[in-house]
Amino acid sequence: MSAEGEIIHFDNVGLRYGTDREVLSDLTFTLFAGRFYFLTGASGAGKTSLLKLLYLAQRPSRGAIRMFGKDAITMPRRHLPDLRRRVGVVFQDFRLVPHLSAFDNVALPLRVAGHAEKDIAGPVRDILQWVGLSERIDAVPATLSGGEQQRIAIARAVIGRPAMLVADEPTGNVDPDMAHKLMRLFEMLNRQGTTVVVATHDLDLLRKVPESLIMRLDRGRLADPTGALRYPPRKIS
Template sequence: MASIVQFENVGLRYGTGAETLSDLSFSLAPGAFYFLTGPSGAGKTSLLRLLYLAQRPSRGLIRLFGEDIVTLPRHGLPALRRRIGVVFQDFRLVPHLSAFDNIALPLRVAGAAERDIIAPVSEMLDWVGLADRARARPATLSGGEQQRVAIARAVIARPEMLVADEPTGNVDADMANRLMHLFEALNRLGTTVVVATHDVQLLSRVSAAQIMRLERGTLNDPTGALRFPPRASA
């Protein structure tokens, strides 16, 4: 597959207002790492919503895993969504499930046997520093702990693409570094990673990452043909 994502002249409008995103044309390569940056209100979250199929564009073409999602029947969307891990800015944990069961959810949805769930979920809890909080429900967790559970849930099934909206916004610097190492490890296994962030310090932590910058709903390439060549290592 030449690209895992392809946008051609994509626009997004909510209601009858002005377009939130305009004339986006770009492709994302399989196994690449991208940072999505830009000021507040630039449209980063809206672009992520298009990537993880929470929103369809108002115009233009989007291909994801080779499928045209604009014309794809609604019943075909769940299968594509299962190939994507998502870290939401507001976490979206299931309130009545423990941290363990929230993280295990993608594996159970995929049909994994219970005997095959315990070890990877326990390992992930340990990685994000929550081994002693496995049975805690979201309401008893701090914001940073909920963020770590949300990230663990997003990566547990080794998705083909990971989309993360401000994934380090509620954790300290040491945990932010640890989480970025987790994203890098997943990326090395072949997952395409897209991280939206305001934290400019993150941009230097992944030497192979490519940077996409949104300004007022458009990417900062007037040719509309962004391919984001890798940045030089520091």
């Protein structure tokens, strides 16, 4: 990471699937540590595709991406898992493992990373309490409400203390009251120093985080690539 707190830099990035036209074009921007970003745009604008580039599920068709001071395009594939572990992801459809309990779903990233079982129980219980689900620790996803599943997905995404959290329409499947609670969770995480990127079509959410910065996609291009995104890093108290 640079001295100025840069964690992500896109330089003239484009993305196409197969031989179709580009779904993302000429993206140049920088994201800074400890900031809260909203990614907005109409349906089909390319929000999910951009998120895939941010959490390295997709490589661009052209351009350069630097993440945490490393070239994410040219680095050997064997090094990508270490980079991906620095990014937590909350998917729109949750993607919880149906036969695992809430505890085991949240513990999964730690087990994949090779943590000893004796070091897993405490952090998992703590984070389930943080999202208000300590009493549902043994519940499987099918017995949980949409809001509860979303909070389990958030807990799983942040259990590894990622430097950046990426969330795709995290309030799309919950009622307004739960949406408000989820945004408070994201704010709490952001205040602890995690960079947060939330993709949403709900413009009301933007007013709920006063210090947030806006990335607006319009048909695969950033509407204001030289505006709010070139914002200095915020000091973390």
